[in-house]
């Protein structure tokens with residue numbers, strides 16, 4: 351009798367210490383029931399996740415999945431195995447990251463399992479940016495996360511209130527983020543395609559106001575001159591996330607150097623202020639500037655105390671600019687962006703999760719899932 355009781359207590363203690371993924375999802379069915387139902391329909395993925403060790407799962411809440419069903423993404427996921435794999439793998443971090451790990455740094459990034467070339471043309475795996483502010487953790491490519499650690503046998507889980515969009519092409523990402531003048535300029539100079547085909551790159555993108563401010567100069571530029579200016583805005587062969595940039599220089603694709611300065615905690619490229627950092631794209635990273643960089647004026651320096659900087663181009667007139675590319679442009683594809691989906695669920699009742707109908711055989715062939723499974727020593731599946 352005593353021994354039975356003892357073993358019962360031991361078993362109970364073991365369960366309390368380490369619940370399986372399924373048990374954790376079940377215990378939090380108020381927010382994660384749709385995730386559980388979806389995983390149940392994805393036998394192979396569920397098995398891999400359950401067996402994996404040392405991972406952090408970013409689990410979209412019921413609200414996040416309901417919102418997703420109002421978009422066209424589920425249909426695309428169902429018909430594109432590569433996209434599904436990229437999407438799933440982007441929600442899994444390689445390592446156990448507890449809330450406390452994030453809270454210590456203002457912005458950090460963590461590696462995901464996304465490494466499919468079509469969705470991550472970098473020598474490193476795609477990352478997720480996190481920001482921790484006032485106790486709320488925000489994953490940069492998506493919404494916020496609950497500030498609790500839901501540990502399971504394979505690692506830990508955070509509930510996120512929006513699905514994470516797999517980083518997409520530079521131009522699509524810029525269109526969604528509203529930086530349409532830059533997209534117009536890149537298309538006019540015909541370097542949008544080549545930019546998307548590069549790997550390992552960093553782009554500094556002037557905002558719309560910056561292009562408008564030099565409108566009178568741009569309207570007199572030839573395509574060749576515009577190309578020279580635009581090429582001065584990116585660095586080939588280096589993925590310079592903001593935490594890697596300090597005072598110093600980098601050679602631009604145009605040939606002239608870019609001068610980085612950190613002044614009063616703000617980052618400047620030549621005289622332009624970096625106003626948004628780390629927009630993730632499939633082949634690198636994008637930072638947003640409040641000025642257009644001038645390769646003929648690499649020595650331009652900022653006034654760190656001024657809210658706005660003088661444009662780095664001389665001879666500007668105040669004529670309202672008639673530059674056509676500052677007009678809104680439309681995306682050529684909607685495959686993936688860094689934006690939070692804006693569509694809402696069509697019905698207030700919880701829709702049936704029809705995200706993707708399971709096809710374990712197909713999933714088995716998927717490259718990225720193999721990566722997670724490799725971690726879980728599931729090599730015999732491939």
Ligand SMILES: *[C@@H]1O[C@H](CO)[C@@H](O)[C@H](O)[C@H]1NC(C)=O
Pocket residue numbers: 472473549550587
């Ligand atoms: C990306 O950079 C890595 C080194 O950081 C290099 O090994 C790889 O070949 C680069 N990819 C391309 C296509 O340049």
Ligand SMILES: *[C@@H]1O[C@H](CO)[C@@H](O)[C@H](O)[C@H]1NC(C)=O
Pocket residue numbers: 483484
């Ligand atoms: C965090 O709190 C500070 C001070 O209360 C506030 O100014 C700031 O906007 C908050 N940040 C977020 C992301 O809520």
Ligand SMILES: *[C@@H]1O[C@H](CO)[C@@H](O)[C@H](O)[C@H]1NC(C)=O
Pocket residue numbers: 467468469471546547548549
């Ligand atoms: C990845 O980058 C390489 C080198 O720049 C390029 O040749 C290739 O087409 C790119 N792949 C994709 C899928 O964009």
Ligand SMILES: *[C@@H]1O[C@H](CO)[C@@H](O)[C@H](O)[C@H]1NC(C)=O
Pocket residue numbers: 621644646647650651660661662663664665
């Ligand atoms: C260089 O930039 C400064 C502003 O930082 C501007 O006043 C100056 O006119 C520019 N020079 C040239 C040659 O464009």
